[in-house]
Amino acid sequence: MTETVVAVDGPAGSGKSSVSKAAAKRLGFDYLDTGAAYRALSWYVLDGNIDSTDAAAVVASLPGFRYTIGTDPFGYHVRVGETDVTDSIREPRVTAVVSNIARVPEVRSHVTGIFRDIIRDSVAPGIVVEGRDITTVVAPDATARILLTASEEARMSRRSAELASESASEVASALQKRDRADSRVVDFMTAAAGVTTVDSTTLNFDETVDAVLDVIRTSQKT
Numbered sequence: 001m002t003e004t005v006v007a008v009d010g011p012a013g014s015g016k017s018s019v020s021k022a023a024a025k026r027l028g029f030d031y032l033d034t035g036a037a038y039r040a041l042s043w044y045v046l047d048g049n050i051d052s053t054d055a056a057a058v059v060a061s062l063p064g065f066r067y068t069i070g071t072d073p074f075g076y077h078v079r080v081g082e083t084d085v086t087d088s089i090r091e092p093r094v095t096a097v098v099s100n101i102a103r104v105p106e107v108r109s110h111v112t113g114i115f116r117d118i119i120r121d122s123v124a125p126g127i128v129v130e131g132r133d134i135t136t137v138v139a140p141d142a143t144a145r146i147l148l149t150a151s152e153e154a155r156m157s158r159r160s161a162e163l164a165s166e167s168a169s170e171v172a173s174a175l176q177k178r179d180r181a182d183s184r185v186v187d188f189m190t191a192a193a194g195v196t197t198v199d200s201t202t203l204n205f206d207e208t209v210d211a212v213l214d215v216i217r218t219s220q221k222t
């Protein structure tokens with residue numbers, strides 16, 4: 001079992017993946033992107049021509065879902081069976097259905113089990129785990145618990161800068177729709193008791209990483 005667990009939650013585009021990965025690199029920690037599992041299962045469901053809105057069919061697909069993710073922040077990769085899906089799980093067709101998959105309770109408990117196994121098996125001095133329910137469900141006993149937020153405007157412009165091939169308005173409406181659907185399942189907009197909020201709206205990337213590192217260092221001392 002790794003010594004330090006850092007839990008980071010927040011809405012889409014708040015910087016969870018990039019900031020958590022950078023913090024893990026600085027600390028020599030592992031890095032676990034939990035959204036990748038929901039995305040990979042969505043990819044697997046689409047690949048099998050399963051209707052993502054049919055919860056029973058999605059649950060029935062779980063035993064065949066062979067998922068692996070790299071936790072080295074310098075060597076991130078995601079696989080389903082032998083197929084490398086690192087890039088394909090970011091495609092808009094996957095993003096469009098992921099909330100359907102993530103709202104199924106059996107899916108959530110299945111992937112939460114996978115996340116806890118990965119955290120337990122990490123041999124690094126620590127692991128940064130990011131998603132929507134890490135501070136509350138996956139690792140509520142984490143050493144450091146952070147809610148990373150940013151204004152909706154900042155999140156939309158960051159995401160549309162990344163997805164240059166799509167129009168800003170398409171990116172914005174897809175992001176709003178997904179946050180609305182996701183927040184019906186898990187509350188990642190308000191910090192639970194004991195969770196520290198880092199608002200990155202007016203911080204640049206390096207300042208945000210430093211703010212997260214400060215919270216981690218403070219938690220390690222207490």
Ligand SMILES: Nc1ncnc2c1ncn2[C@@H]1O[C@H](COP(=O)(O)OP(=O)(O)O)[C@@H](O)[C@H]1O
Nearest residue numbers: 012013014015016017018158200203204205208
């Ligand atoms: N504080 C910041 N200032 C400017 N851009 C940022 C900041 N934090 C993250 N970004 C950028 O915003 C984009 C979205 O971040 P990402 O880590 O993918 O968010 P999330 O995982 O929460 O969806 C990335 O291109 C990232 O480099």
Ligand SMILES: Nc1ccn([C@@H]2O[C@H](COP(=O)(O)OP(=O)(O)O)[C@@H](O)[C@H]2O)c(=O)n1
Nearest residue numbers: 012013034035038098099102131132133182
């Ligand atoms: N811990 C988590 C992580 C992701 N998710 C789901 O997985 C989707 C993709 O997560 P992500 O972290 O890759 O999304 P981005 O915010 O990076 O776009 C989210 O829209 C949620 O539906 C979740 O329900 N719980």
